[in-house]
Every structure is written in structure tokens, then in C-alpha cells.
Amino acid sequence: MPAPHRTSLHLADVSIADEFWFPRRETVRTRTIPHQEARLREGGQFEALLLKPRSHDGDDRERFPIFWESDVAKWIEAASYVLASGEHPELDAAVDKAIELLAGAQQEDGYLNNYFTAVKPGKRFTDLRDAHELYCAGHLIEAGVAHYEATGKTTLLGIVRRYADLIGREFGPGGACEGGYDGHQEIELALVKLHRATGERRYLDLALLLTENRGRTPFYFDAEAERRGDTGYFGGHMSPGGVFVRSSSRDREYNQSHAPVREQTEAVGHAVRAMYQYSAMADLALELGDQGLREACERLWDDLVATKLYITGGIGADPSIEGFGEPYDLPDHTGYAETCAAIGLVFWAHRMMALTGEAKYIDVLERALYNGVLSGASADGTKYFYGNPLASDGTVERSDWFDCACCPPNLARLLTSLEQYVYVADADGLYVNLYVTGTARLAHAGQRVTVAQESDYPWDGRITLSITEAEAPLPMTLRLRLPEWADGATVSVNGAPADHRTEHGYAVLDRTWTRGDRVELTLPMAPALVRADPRVLAAHGKVAIQRGPIVHCVEEIDNAAPVPRLLIARGGELRTEHVDGRDAVIAEGLVDGPAADGLYSDKPPAAEPTAIRTVPYYAWANRGKGTMAVWIRETP
Amino acid sequence: MPAPHRTSLHLADVSIADEFWFPRRETVRTRTIPHQEARLREGGQFEALLLKPRSHDGDDRERFPIFWESDVAKWIEAASYVLASGEHPELDAAVDKAIELLAGAQQEDGYLNNYFTAVKPGKRFTDLRDAHELYCAGHLIEAGVAHYEATGKTTLLGIVRRYADLIGREFGPGGACEGGYDGHQEIELALVKLHRATGERRYLDLALLLTENRGRTPFYFDAEAERRGDTGYFGGHMSPGGVFVRSSSRDREYNQSHAPVREQTEAVGHAVRAMYQYSAMADLALELGDQGLREACERLWDDLVATKLYITGGIGADPSIEGFGEPYDLPDHTGYAETCAAIGLVFWAHRMMALTGEAKYIDVLERALYNGVLSGASADGTKYFYGNPLASDGTVERSDWFDCACCPPNLARLLTSLEQYVYVADADGLYVNLYVTGTARLAHAGQRVTVAQESDYPWDGRITLSITEAEAPLPMTLRLRLPEWADGATVSVNGAPADHRTEHGYAVLDRTWTRGDRVELTLPMAPALVRADPRVLAAHGKVAIQRGPIVHCVEEIDNAAPVPRLLIARGGELRTEHVDGRDAVIAEGLVDGPAADGLYSDKPPAAEPTAIRTVPYYAWANRGKGTMAVWIRETP
Structure with missing residues (x-):
């Protein structure tokens, strides 16, 4: 029995005209999307779609990564949302051109992934675990739906339907990939969107099939690896503690295939994969009134929010897996908190609210949106963070682009479709x-x-x-x-x-x-000192400052000393100033004296009173390099 | 013109009869060495030497790791040092038996690495970068020299000489590996020992050749990888920041092959590899009076000691490479500080002192030996740390053994040959x-x-x-x-x-x-509060306690609260008590109140006075699990 349907309004039925989001969305439209288009052109992502199979191997095409269709797709999706809210003929034409490239790369039978068409022919769907094919397919499908809903054109929608139908055959009964599922979740939530856009039940069924195949024994990825003949010196992987991990239980957690999804209880593994999976689970729970999927979502949510969520709404603390660490393992300097993961949390939180009608999910969505998501781009919209650490030793800065360019277009598509949230x-x-x-x-x-x-x-x-x-x-x-x-x-x-x-x-x-x-x-908006559970070691003896939904940080440029030398006085006054279009909080505190000589020394530093000035976390790293921290030492 | 020779005394000319080291060495002799022998037997390291080549691939032998000869060799070396200082007929016989296995696995032409004899025949010396062949050869040579010097027997010495001679031919002019060198340094310092034991100049020349080949362009490992046909989806590696590293410059730093050794200026890459290389460089500088090698050693030393040395003498902070991080990147909880790396630092420091006559090298040797080395084994000598973090959240404990069992026998061979230091x-x-x-x-x-x-x-x-x-x-x-x-x-x-x-x-x-x-x-031995350069973020606002050469830590079991909740009072009294055969320092301090509810909260904790009790760092983790830290917050 389906639950009462809660749905977002259509993009065209919501307008955004405020001073916070409107200029940011204009920046995305006028700067980020063109900048990203140029980068995709320079990077070869468009060009790669023109590659044709060749009879011999070993040329430079080996270097084309395997997930470039997803970069193109996310750019089309972001651009489509812009097209949904106004006339932009040039952008419309650029999108049509990209779609033509995709059309040209699509094979007779609907297949569309040019790495496996041109670079590694004959290998399609043989490495679901690592090769990102279904991930790319998912992004193409999301782009196709967005483009159709924005423009009414079915050019890309037709392409992705043909591809989705091929996937349905390959993964259906008797298909070559029967029992399989993707190594990077994404297609499941995309298929739900395709179902909603087309009314075709088979796309919802395929989303459910892929979701339910996941984590079943015998493990599909093991059999698949054996078929590929994967071996290695170590027959497993060596963990940093010098312990061989022969079974791939940790590897399975990485892509959340360690257990059937209904039985999963803890947020583990690669954070973006997790968010996309959980989002699809919430979608399916809503569409099908599936209580088991809903309960699994609620368990996973509670685990994440109680033990693995940065105060910024960032998630996925462990850079070595771009994913979740142990409970309370939320380091600041080395924390990963990928922009895409915070965006994925927005996706999931939104769906959980639609599923349950509870505001607590939007509290987390808002925490992520205004802090750990927004920090992913510079004020001018053309420089990006892949990871969003909560502290910097002065070396961290946004990059112009990434070879693995998942985050910038992900942020663009979120902001251009903000209406739905x-x-x-x-x-x-x-x-x-x-x-x-x-x-x-x-x-x-x-x-x-x-x-x-x-x-x-x-x-x-x-x-x-x-x-x-x-x-x-x-x-x-x-x-x-x-x-x-x-x-x-x-x-x-x-x-x-x-x-x-x-x-x-x-x-x-x-x-x-x-x-x-x-x-x-x-809503009362006095600035507050926030402390973390003492199991969060990076925050121990420290406080963060939050005002309303905005988590603040302290940057060196506004203060008397490098940030690690500052202490906030417990019980001191907190004042707010609004300048340059944003809040600053001014706190009473101390500054430690300068460094002693040498790496280790027995001389104590002296401390002097100082005023400590904050900036919203999302706005950091826009004024040159310098030390930064969200968690600031507090006088005991 | 060789420098004036400073040499260690022969093992038999030094006795150790103190209450600190004598019982520890007895523990190694009576417990660690037999325990390790049993583990090598159970683990299959001995048995693997009996494997013969088979005509087909793909059975379970694929799972034998590639560096098991080194485990056997280090065990023989440690046992040999025991045999040097007394009659132990059972151990003598066990060593002879292991040597027989090695003799049986040695090939006609002198080759001795059973992975490439039995599991991957035809592939010897085709993967110098990763396959650890010359690393194993080096440990076999060290074992052969130690066994010969302890017992006068030439059984193993003869084996390793034949193997070293084969290596000399393969790497010499016109040999199959001309221009090559090892991916895990070790054989260079072993060849210097072989030269000293046999008087044969050719072993010293081979050590110099391998050392000087390293890092020359064109890069041997690149050509070798191409010959093997190594490819991959990404044609490089993806760094956590989402940046493709296409060139292998970082990979080259990993094994210190990024530049000719004489031109290297910073301690980078895998720490054990670095220590073994620098040790050989110091040996060669001494033997040959080579000023260029000496200056390179001094530069590398200064870099390490000024920016990359834990207060415990541990080195190699980054677990992802078991090696050096950036300058001042010395995290406590997540710091690696592999036992083998601290042992390697002892090797290098000892050689630097012999080369220069300067005590500063022994200051560092002593810091490592009494702290970051000794922490690698439990008080009873049968449990081990691979990494030696400076703080624990309560989950860290020593292990019984490791699949990659480099550290336990390395510690055993250091302690049983402590006389030379x-x-x-x-x-x-x-x-x-x-x-x-x-x-x-x-x-x-x-x-x-x-x-x-x-x-x-x-x-x-x-x-x-x-x-x-x-x-x-x-x-x-x-x-x-x-x-x-x-x-x-x-x-x-x-x-x-x-x-x-x-x-x-x-x-x-x-x-x-x-x-x-x-x-x-x-020597005055008042306990002192030590502070780190503020660029060491993990130590910021914190102090460590040191008395004499002993760095202390605070364990939960001795204190009123989990260690992260403790603060040491600046200017407070430090008292020393000597109980259970070791010092404890008692410091005045505070304890923060218990945790607020939830992951984040705006309630401040209360603080109460407390006495904080330490234990030597080397002695931690012997009384069950609990939080621990070397760096303790200090009241400002």
C-alpha cells in the first residue's frame, strides 16, 4: 500500500528571488556552466565521444578515463535546469550539440559508453564493480529526464530510454548480467526518475532489481572478477596495519555490496555511492510503499547522523576510500567530506522527508546545503573543492578543475534545480x-x-x-x-x-x-558555541560557532595570528556584524605566543587577549591561502 | 681518501647486564624467537621453500606472498645473534634446519626466491620495483653474515655468496638487469656487510652500483613496467583530491628513485626503504670516503630531524604510503610510525655517528630505541605493533602476528644485537x-x-x-x-x-x-614538559612529558577519565615515582566533565582538578585497551 505521496513542486512553479541564492544561481548560469563547458572541451570529454573502435591497442586512447560520459551528462543536466527557467538559445544549442555527440556514440543496440566502444571493445559489462558503466548510464538518464522536462525535447530522452532498455535486457532473466548490479550506484535513482517522467513501470522494476541484487550471495563481483582473471601478488589487499585482507569484506563495504540492502545497518564505504544508493532506496520505499526499504533507510540515517556527520553537513571522513570512517572519526585537517557526498546527502535527505514527512531530514539537508555543499565552489563559481576539510594548515585552496571532475557539475546541477528543495x-x-x-x-x-x-x-x-x-x-x-x-x-x-x-x-x-x-x-538567531561529542577527537577541547543554519570558521586573514594559535574564551561575548553580504561573528579570546625554536622544545608559549573574527564556512578560501579552522580551542 | 674508521665492537666483546635491557633480551631469546619460529611454521613460510615449479598455474600457491624469504632470514639473523653470545644447541639445530630449506630452494645458478622459482617461473627479476626479490636477497645476506660471525659456519654464507654473485652478473655490464636496482632497498647495506665479512671488494662495488643506478634517467622502473605491459583504466593513479597523477613522480618518491641518491635533499616516500637506503649511503660514504654521499646523508638527516621526526623517534607519518608526509605532518591518532622504520632510523643513526663522530645522531638513535622501537613489542615479547601511533581512541592493541611479518623479527634482531650500538x-x-x-x-x-x-x-x-x-x-x-x-x-x-x-x-x-x-x-633527569613547533597540528596547545630519554604517555587505566578529557596545568608540579620497574610522572591537571548529549551540543563541559599519571610510551598497551595520548592538552 503506497504511502501518501509528498512531491516537490515542478521547477517552473517555484521562483527564487532572494539575495542569497539568486546571485549564486546567476553565477552558475553565467560563469560556472560556460567554464565547465570549456573545461570539458579542453579535457577531451566531448572529443572522446567521437572516437571509433580501432583494430589495434596501445595508443594514447588508453589514457581516456572510463567515466567521461558522466561529466558530459551532469553538464547537460545542469544546463537543462537553466533552460527550464528561461530562454537561453546559445546554451540550448550547445546542449543540443552535446546530445548529437552522444547520439553518434550510441551503438545499434542502444549501448552508450565510448570507453568500451572505442578503447576496450568486447569488454562491456565485464567489470561492473570498477568500470563505472552503469554510473555513467545513470547520469545520462538523469540528464535525459532533465532535458526533456526542461525543453520538451525527446532527443536525449530517446537515447537514454534505448540504453535503459538494453540494460533491462542484459540484467533481466537470461541476460548476460543477470544477478549483477553497479559498482558505483547512480542508475537506480535515475531509473526512478525515468519511470516518473515516462510512466513506464519497467524502469521502476529495473531500479528495484538492481537494488535488490546488491549484496546477495554468491557475490556477483567475486564471480565477475574471477571471469576477468584478476590476480595479484598478494591475492587480496594489504591494509596499512600490515594485515592481509584476503576476503574482500572491506572491499564490499566500499561499494555497499557487503549485505543485501534491506539488511544494511551502518553507513559504510564510499560516501557518494552510499548516498545514491540510499536515495534510490528511499525513492523505491515511497513509490512501492516498501516498509523494509524504509526501515533500512531510517536505520542508516540514524547511524550517519549520530556518528558520522560533520557539523558542516559534510560526510565521508576517510580520504583513502572517499568514504565513511569509524563512528566519531571526523578529523578536521585530513577529513575528506567530498562536495559530491554532501550533495548526495541533500538528495537523500530530501527523499527521506518526502517519505516520512519529518523535518529532521531537512535540518540536515539545510546544514549540508549552506555549509559543506556551498563551500565546494569559490565565490566566483569557477574554482572548486573536491574535499572540504574543516581546517587548513594554510596549504589548502580550491582548484580550477579536476581530472575526475565529478564535483563541479554536480554542484551546478544542484544549484540550478534548487527550486525542488x-x-x-x-x-x-x-x-x-x-x-x-x-x-x-x-x-x-x-x-x-x-x-x-x-x-x-x-x-x-x-x-x-x-x-x-x-x-x-x-x-x-x-x-x-x-x-x-x-x-x-x-x-x-x-x-x-x-x-x-x-x-x-x-x-x-x-x-x-x-x-x-x-x-x-x-526564528531566534543568536550565535552559539557548539561542542562535539568528546569522541570526536578533532573537536576535543574546542568549539565551533554557528548562527542560524550557518556554521562559521576562523580564517587567518581576519585574525591576529595563525588560527591554531587562537583560543575562544568560554563564556565570552559573541557579537555579529553583517558586512560584505555575510555575517561575521566576533568572539573574545586569547592568542598563544609565537613558536619556540626547533621541532620540540620545553619553553611554554605566552598568551595575550585578542578578538577572534569568523566568516561563514562556505565563504572560506576566497581571499588567498592561510590557516583556517571550524573547531577552535576553548579556554577551559 | 677514506675517513678515519670508527667501528662497533664485536658482539662477543660487549656484555649487557643491566636491569633494563638484559631481561628484555632474555624475553626475546626465550619467548619471541620461539614464538616467531612457530608463527613462521604455521604461516607457511618454511613450507613455501619446499614448493617445486608446476606446469600449470592458478592453484592456491598464487596466494603465497612474495617476500617470505625475508621473514625466514630475519628470524635466522636474530637467532644467530643469540648464538653469538652463548650455547643454545636446540636453537642452533633449528637454524641449521631452516638453512637446509634455503639450500634446497636455491637453484643451480645461485638464484634463491621460491616465489619466482615455484609460483611464477620465468618471471625472475622482471619486477624489481614491486616484487621484493632484492629485498629478500638482502635479508638473506644479512642472515648469512650474522650466522657466519656467530657460529663460524659457512652454510648460509656460502648460499648467499652464490646468490650475490648471480646478482652481480645480472646487474653487471651486459647482464639482464643492467642499470637496474631494487624497489625496496635492503641489499645495498647487506652487501656492505658481506664485503666486510669476506673482504671481497666486489660486494662493495655491487652495493655502490645499485645505489648509484637508483633514480638515474631514463627510469629503469618505467622501462621495466613497459616490458611487463602494465596498463590500467586510469593510466596513472587517482589521488584523494580527485587529481590524476599521470606521471609517476610520486610513485618514484615512494621508493626514493625520483632522483639520483646524491641529489636527494628531502626524506620522502616509504620510510623503511628510505632508512635502508640512507644506511647504505652512510656505509658507502665511510668505506669509500665518498664526500658526495656523506653530504647527501647529512642533508637528508637534517630534513628528517627538523620536520619529520616524532618525539618518540618514530618516522613515516602517512599510513597510505607507510612513509613520510609533508614537513610537520605528524598526526598522533592516525600517525603510522612503523616499528621497522624506527628500527631503520637506529641503523642509519648508528652509521651516521660512525661516519661523522657526532653525538647528535645517537641522541636520535636513543630517542627511537627507548620509545618508538621498544613500543613495537608487548612486555611479554609476543605481541606487536606494526604502526606506533602517539594516541589511541581506545581501539588500538598489539597483534599476535602480521601476514606481512616484517616488524617482529626486525625488532628481535635489533635487540639481540644491541651490543653493537x-x-x-x-x-x-x-x-x-x-x-x-x-x-x-x-x-x-x-x-x-x-x-x-x-x-x-x-x-x-x-x-x-x-x-x-x-x-x-x-x-x-x-x-x-x-x-x-x-x-x-x-x-x-x-x-x-x-x-x-x-x-x-x-x-x-x-x-x-x-x-x-x-x-x-x-645526567640531570628532572621530568620536563615538551612542546612541539606549532606547525605540528596534533600537538598544538598540548604538551608531552619526557624524563631522560624516556617519552611518557598518559593511559586511561591510570587516570580519572578518558585521556582526551585531561589537561595538564601549565606551571604545575611534576613528580616522579618508580614502581613496577619503571617511572611514572604525576602532573597537576584538570579533567573535563562528561559528554553532552548528541553529536553536537551547545552545553559547555565543567572541569575539575585531577592528578594525571603517565607511563613510559614504550610500556603502553600492556594492560588492556583504553585511550592513550603522548600529547596532552595544556591549560593556557
């Missing part, structure tokens, strides 16, 4: 999940309704929602998310305290609305 | 490098001399040296090392303040000695 509708009415100035149009009980939202969020906690369009008095439930950090929030309607209840983290307003009704929500 | 002799007289109760016999100016040393070192700084044998009044220079931490040391001879100069870190006593002369050296 602001509101969720169900049969009762509207959930307001994010506070973003703009409008939402929806049909409710057969009427067209428009809700306008206005605020200076995230800098100011006063939010106004107005019913600007309603044909007749309309009974409708309006749910306003009360963020976890907002103790003492107040709600009024038309100037009087509102009669409301709190449910699942939302202030719930059940009433009959007429045009001109105004709701005022006030 | 106590004294160094030259034409002028004797250097006393370590303070260890026992005797040294030497020939000086044609006379036999015996010097007896007595102390409770490392717990007590009062050391007595007596001339217990001297045929006639004897002019001789006695040099006593003044450790870097011993400010205000005093020296007296026969009860009166001694007329001495300080040179290269030694108190130099030039006089005519007669039997019964007594030298008294007093």
Missing part, C-alpha cells in the same frame, strides 16, 4: 522546507494557489509568507519547518499569535486561507 | 654512545682494555665507568655522550671534577688510564 506538497497542503525569498505556485483542492515567501534568511530569522493568489477561501495545511537550532520560534497569522501545533518538526497551520493572509515566522 | 672504537679510543650496564673489551694501542659501565639508566642519571683491565698505563681518549636533554651534566674522574672538553656532543677525556680508574657522569 524549497517546498513539498501533499494532499493536505504545503510543507515549507527552506526559507528562500520567492514564490510557489500549486494546485490545491482544484484551486490555483500562490504563496510568496520573503526574508533575509539565512542572515535574519524573520520570515513572511503571504497568500498572493487564491481563487476562493481555501482550507489548506501549511507546515513551516522549525529548525533544530531555533529554540523559541514564534508564528503569527495576520499579526496575531497563531493557533498552531508542532508535529514532526513543523509548525502546522490548519486553516482556511484567503488572498492577502500573512504568516510571520520568527 | 653501545660503544664505537677508533684509533684514539672509545666512544660511549649508550648507557648500559655491562662491559666492553677492546684492543687499544696493542693493549687489551676492559671498561665496565654501571648505572640504573634510563631511570637514574648517575653512570660509572671503570677501567677494570689495562696491562699498563694507557693513553686513550674516552668520549661520553652528553644527551641533548641533559643540561648541566657533570663528569668526575676518581672523585674529582674532570678536566675535559666538549666536542661534537661528547665529554672528551684525554688521559692516561690505569686499572681501577673510575669516571662518574651525572
Whole structure:
């Protein structure tokens, strides 16, 4: 029995017109997307689609990586969202051109991955574990759906349907890959989107099949590796502790194939793979009313949020696997926190809210979005972090591009489709999940309704929602998310305290609305010192500063000394200043004296009073290199 | 023009009879060596030597690792040092049996590596970079020399000479491996030992050839990889930052083949490989009077000691390469500090002192020996650390054994040959490098001399040296090392303040000695708080406690709370207690209150006064699991 459907509004039905997101989205449109197009051109991603098979091996094409279709696909997807919200003929033409390249690279039977067509012919679908074929297919499908929904054109949608149908045959009963699944999850959530866009049940069934095949014994990837004849000196891998790992249990956790997905209990392995898998599980749980998948999602969520989530919403602390470390293993300097993983957490959190109707998921979504996601790009939108550490020794800076360029277009596609995260509708009415100035149009009980939202969020906690369009008095439930950090929030309607209840983290307003009704929500936004569970060793004896949804950090450029030498005074005053379009918090503190001579010394440093100035974490690394930290030592 | 030769005394001419080392060496003899023999038997290392080539591939033998000869060799070497100092017929017989296995596995032409004889016939010397053949050969040679010097038997010496001669032909002009060198340095220092034991110049020449081939362009390992047909999807490796490393410059640094050894300036790459290479460079510099090699060694040393040395003498902070990180990158919890690397540092430091006559090298040797080396084994000698982190979250414990079992026998062979590190002799007289109760016999100016040393070192700084044998009044220079931490040391001879100069870190006593002369050296040993350069982030705002050569740590079992919750009071009193055969330092401090609820919280913890109790770092992890740290937060 399917759960009551909560869905995002269509992109075209939401406008974003605030001072926080609007300029950022314009930057993505005018700078990031063209910059990325140029990089894909220079990098050879487009050109690689023109390669034809050759009869001999060994030339330079060996160097073309295997997942370039995904870079192209994510760029098309981001561009499509831009096309959804306005006329951009040049961009439209550039997207069409890229789609032509993909069309040219598609094989008779629907196959579309030019590495295995041109570089390694005959090897398709023989290395599902590592070769990223279904991952690329998933991104192509997401791009095809986005392009279709934005433009109405079926050029790319037709391509990806043919490819998805081939995959359905290969992975279906009697197919060459029967029992198989992808080594980098992505296609599952894409197939759900394809199902929703086309109404074809078979894509949903394929998503479920791939999801349920995962982690079953005997392990598909083992049999597949044997068929490939993989061997090595060590017959396993040597872990840093000098221990042979002969069974591949850790390798299986890496791609979450260690157990059937319904039985998984802890967030483990590569974080992006995990997020995409969990997102698909939540989608399937919603579409199919599948209680087992829902419970697995809830268990995995609780584990992640209780033990493996950075205060920035970053996840995946361990760079060696781009993934989860042990519980509470959240180092700051060496923490990975890949931009793509935080984006994946936004995807999953959004789906969990749609599945459950609970605001706690959006609290985490917001934490990630305003902090660990947004830090992934520079203020000008053309430089990127792959990992988002919570501290820097002064050597960390954003890069122009990456050879493995997954993060920049992922960020672009998230920001250009931000509309879908602001509101969720169900049969009762509207959930307001994010506070973003703009409008939402929806049909409710057969009427067209428009809700306008206005605020200076995230800098100011006063939010106004107005019913600007309603044909007749309309009974409708309006749910306003009360963020976890907002103790003492107040709600009024038309100037009087509102009669409301709190449910699942939302202030719930059940009433009959007429045009001109105004709701005022006030969220207290005093800056606060936040401490971590002492098992988070990197934060031990330290505090972070948070104001509203914004996690702050301390950069050397604003302060009297390199950041590791600063201490915040416990109980000292915290002031907020708003300059350069963003908050700074000023805290009372101390600065340690300069270094003693030599690597080790028995001279104690002296400490002097100082004022410590912060900057939002997302905004760091925009003013040259220098030390930075989120967690700052606190005077005991 | 060779430098003046400084040499260790022969093992049989030094006795060790103190309360610190003697019982530890007995533990190695009675427990560690038999335990390791059993493990090699169970692990299959002995059995693997019986394997014969088969005509087909693909059976379980694929799983025999490639470096098992080195495990057997190190065990023989350690056992041989035991045989050097007493009659042990059972051990003697066990060693003979192992040598018989090696003899049986040696091929007609002298080749001896059963992985390439039995498992991968036809592939010998085709993967010098990764296959550890010359590494194993080096350990076999060291074992052969040790066995010969201990027992006078030439059984193993003959085997390794035949193998070394084969290697000389293969790597010599026109040989199949001309221009090649090993991917894991070890054979170079072994060949110097073989030269010294046999007097054959060709082994020294081969050591020099292999050393000088290293890092020359075109890179041998590249050509070799091409001959093997190594390819991969990525044509390079993907670094955690998502950047393709296409050139193998980082891979070359891993095994120190990035530049000719004379041009190397920074300690980089795999730490054990580095130590063995630098040790051979120092040996060759001494044997050949090679100023270029000496200067390279001094540069590499300065870099290591100024920026990459743990306070415990551990080195190689980065687990992902078992090697050096960036300067000042010395994390505590995640730091690697492999036991073998600290042992390698002892080897190198000893050779640097012999090369230069400077005590600063022995200061580092002592730091490693009493701390980061000794921590590698449990008090009972049967459990081992591979890595020696400076902090534990409570999950770290020693292991019974390792599949890659390099460290346990390495530690055994160091401790059973500790005699060679106590004294160094030259034409002028004797250097006393370590303070260890026992005797040294030497020939000086044609006379036999015996010097007896007595102390409770490392717990007590009062050391007595007596001339217990001297045929006639004897002019001789006695040099006593003044450790870097011993400010205000005093020296007296026969009860009166001694007329001495300080040179290269030694108190130099030039006089005519007669039997019964007594030298008294007093080293101040107050416990001290040590701080690190602030660029060492893991130590920032923290202190370590050191007393004499012993670096202390704080274990949860001795204290009121998990170690991360403790703070040492700056300026507080430090008391020393000697119990259970070792020091404990007691410091005044604070303990933070218990954890707030949840991963992140805005409640501040409360702090209470407490006494903080230490244990020597080498002795940690002998009383169950619990948190531990060397670097403890300090009140500002």
C-alpha cells in the first residue's frame, strides 16, 4: 500500500528571488556552466565521444578515463535546469550539440559508453564493480529526464530510454548480467526518475532489481572478477596495519555490496555511492510503499547522523576510500567530506522527508546545503573543492578543475534545480522546507494557489509568507519547518499569535486561507558555541560557532595570528556584524605566543587577549591561502 | 681518501647486564624467537621453500606472498645473534634446519626466491620495483653474515655468496638487469656487510652500483613496467583530491628513485626503504670516503630531524604510503610510525655517528630505541605493533602476528644485537654512545682494555665507568655522550671534577688510564614538559612529558577519565615515582566533565582538578585497551 505521496513542486512553479541564492544561481548560469563547458572541451570529454573502435591497442586512447560520459551528462543536466527557467538559445544549442555527440556514440543496440566502444571493445559489462558503466548510464538518464522536462525535447530522452532498455535486457532473466548490479550506484535513482517522467513501470522494476541484487550471495563481483582473471601478488589487499585482507569484506563495504540492502545497518564505504544508493532506496520505499526499504533507510540515517556527520553537513571522513570512517572519526585537517557526498546527502535527505514527512531530514539537508555543499565552489563559481576539510594548515585552496571532475557539475546541477528543495506538497497542503525569498505556485483542492515567501534568511530569522493568489477561501495545511537550532520560534497569522501545533518538526497551520493572509515566522538567531561529542577527537577541547543554519570558521586573514594559535574564551561575548553580504561573528579570546625554536622544545608559549573574527564556512578560501579552522580551542 | 674508521665492537666483546635491557633480551631469546619460529611454521613460510615449479598455474600457491624469504632470514639473523653470545644447541639445530630449506630452494645458478622459482617461473627479476626479490636477497645476506660471525659456519654464507654473485652478473655490464636496482632497498647495506665479512671488494662495488643506478634517467622502473605491459583504466593513479597523477613522480618518491641518491635533499616516500637506503649511503660514504654521499646523508638527516621526526623517534607519518608526509605532518591518532622504520632510523643513526663522530645522531638513535622501537613489542615479547601511533581512541592493541611479518623479527634482531650500538672504537679510543650496564673489551694501542659501565639508566642519571683491565698505563681518549636533554651534566674522574672538553656532543677525556680508574657522569633527569613547533597540528596547545630519554604517555587505566578529557596545568608540579620497574610522572591537571548529549551540543563541559599519571610510551598497551595520548592538552 503506497504511502501518501509528498512531491516537490515542478521547477517552473517555484521562483527564487532572494539575495542569497539568486546571485549564486546567476553565477552558475553565467560563469560556472560556460567554464565547465570549456573545461570539458579542453579535457577531451566531448572529443572522446567521437572516437571509433580501432583494430589495434596501445595508443594514447588508453589514457581516456572510463567515466567521461558522466561529466558530459551532469553538464547537460545542469544546463537543462537553466533552460527550464528561461530562454537561453546559445546554451540550448550547445546542449543540443552535446546530445548529437552522444547520439553518434550510441551503438545499434542502444549501448552508450565510448570507453568500451572505442578503447576496450568486447569488454562491456565485464567489470561492473570498477568500470563505472552503469554510473555513467545513470547520469545520462538523469540528464535525459532533465532535458526533456526542461525543453520538451525527446532527443536525449530517446537515447537514454534505448540504453535503459538494453540494460533491462542484459540484467533481466537470461541476460548476460543477470544477478549483477553497479559498482558505483547512480542508475537506480535515475531509473526512478525515468519511470516518473515516462510512466513506464519497467524502469521502476529495473531500479528495484538492481537494488535488490546488491549484496546477495554468491557475490556477483567475486564471480565477475574471477571471469576477468584478476590476480595479484598478494591475492587480496594489504591494509596499512600490515594485515592481509584476503576476503574482500572491506572491499564490499566500499561499494555497499557487503549485505543485501534491506539488511544494511551502518553507513559504510564510499560516501557518494552510499548516498545514491540510499536515495534510490528511499525513492523505491515511497513509490512501492516498501516498509523494509524504509526501515533500512531510517536505520542508516540514524547511524550517519549520530556518528558520522560533520557539523558542516559534510560526510565521508576517510580520504583513502572517499568514504565513511569509524563512528566519531571526523578529523578536521585530513577529513575528506567530498562536495559530491554532501550533495548526495541533500538528495537523500530530501527523499527521506518526502517519505516520512519529518523535518529532521531537512535540518540536515539545510546544514549540508549552506555549509559543506556551498563551500565546494569559490565565490566566483569557477574554482572548486573536491574535499572540504574543516581546517587548513594554510596549504589548502580550491582548484580550477579536476581530472575526475565529478564535483563541479554536480554542484551546478544542484544549484540550478534548487527550486525542488524549497517546498513539498501533499494532499493536505504545503510543507515549507527552506526559507528562500520567492514564490510557489500549486494546485490545491482544484484551486490555483500562490504563496510568496520573503526574508533575509539565512542572515535574519524573520520570515513572511503571504497568500498572493487564491481563487476562493481555501482550507489548506501549511507546515513551516522549525529548525533544530531555533529554540523559541514564534508564528503569527495576520499579526496575531497563531493557533498552531508542532508535529514532526513543523509548525502546522490548519486553516482556511484567503488572498492577502500573512504568516510571520520568527526564528531566534543568536550565535552559539557548539561542542562535539568528546569522541570526536578533532573537536576535543574546542568549539565551533554557528548562527542560524550557518556554521562559521576562523580564517587567518581576519585574525591576529595563525588560527591554531587562537583560543575562544568560554563564556565570552559573541557579537555579529553583517558586512560584505555575510555575517561575521566576533568572539573574545586569547592568542598563544609565537613558536619556540626547533621541532620540540620545553619553553611554554605566552598568551595575550585578542578578538577572534569568523566568516561563514562556505565563504572560506576566497581571499588567498592561510590557516583556517571550524573547531577552535576553548579556554577551559 | 677514506675517513678515519670508527667501528662497533664485536658482539662477543660487549656484555649487557643491566636491569633494563638484559631481561628484555632474555624475553626475546626465550619467548619471541620461539614464538616467531612457530608463527613462521604455521604461516607457511618454511613450507613455501619446499614448493617445486608446476606446469600449470592458478592453484592456491598464487596466494603465497612474495617476500617470505625475508621473514625466514630475519628470524635466522636474530637467532644467530643469540648464538653469538652463548650455547643454545636446540636453537642452533633449528637454524641449521631452516638453512637446509634455503639450500634446497636455491637453484643451480645461485638464484634463491621460491616465489619466482615455484609460483611464477620465468618471471625472475622482471619486477624489481614491486616484487621484493632484492629485498629478500638482502635479508638473506644479512642472515648469512650474522650466522657466519656467530657460529663460524659457512652454510648460509656460502648460499648467499652464490646468490650475490648471480646478482652481480645480472646487474653487471651486459647482464639482464643492467642499470637496474631494487624497489625496496635492503641489499645495498647487506652487501656492505658481506664485503666486510669476506673482504671481497666486489660486494662493495655491487652495493655502490645499485645505489648509484637508483633514480638515474631514463627510469629503469618505467622501462621495466613497459616490458611487463602494465596498463590500467586510469593510466596513472587517482589521488584523494580527485587529481590524476599521470606521471609517476610520486610513485618514484615512494621508493626514493625520483632522483639520483646524491641529489636527494628531502626524506620522502616509504620510510623503511628510505632508512635502508640512507644506511647504505652512510656505509658507502665511510668505506669509500665518498664526500658526495656523506653530504647527501647529512642533508637528508637534517630534513628528517627538523620536520619529520616524532618525539618518540618514530618516522613515516602517512599510513597510505607507510612513509613520510609533508614537513610537520605528524598526526598522533592516525600517525603510522612503523616499528621497522624506527628500527631503520637506529641503523642509519648508528652509521651516521660512525661516519661523522657526532653525538647528535645517537641522541636520535636513543630517542627511537627507548620509545618508538621498544613500543613495537608487548612486555611479554609476543605481541606487536606494526604502526606506533602517539594516541589511541581506545581501539588500538598489539597483534599476535602480521601476514606481512616484517616488524617482529626486525625488532628481535635489533635487540639481540644491541651490543653493537653501545660503544664505537677508533684509533684514539672509545666512544660511549649508550648507557648500559655491562662491559666492553677492546684492543687499544696493542693493549687489551676492559671498561665496565654501571648505572640504573634510563631511570637514574648517575653512570660509572671503570677501567677494570689495562696491562699498563694507557693513553686513550674516552668520549661520553652528553644527551641533548641533559643540561648541566657533570663528569668526575676518581672523585674529582674532570678536566675535559666538549666536542661534537661528547665529554672528551684525554688521559692516561690505569686499572681501577673510575669516571662518574651525572645526567640531570628532572621530568620536563615538551612542546612541539606549532606547525605540528596534533600537538598544538598540548604538551608531552619526557624524563631522560624516556617519552611518557598518559593511559586511561591510570587516570580519572578518558585521556582526551585531561589537561595538564601549565606551571604545575611534576613528580616522579618508580614502581613496577619503571617511572611514572604525576602532573597537576584538570579533567573535563562528561559528554553532552548528541553529536553536537551547545552545553559547555565543567572541569575539575585531577592528578594525571603517565607511563613510559614504550610500556603502553600492556594492560588492556583504553585511550592513550603522548600529547596532552595544556591549560593556557
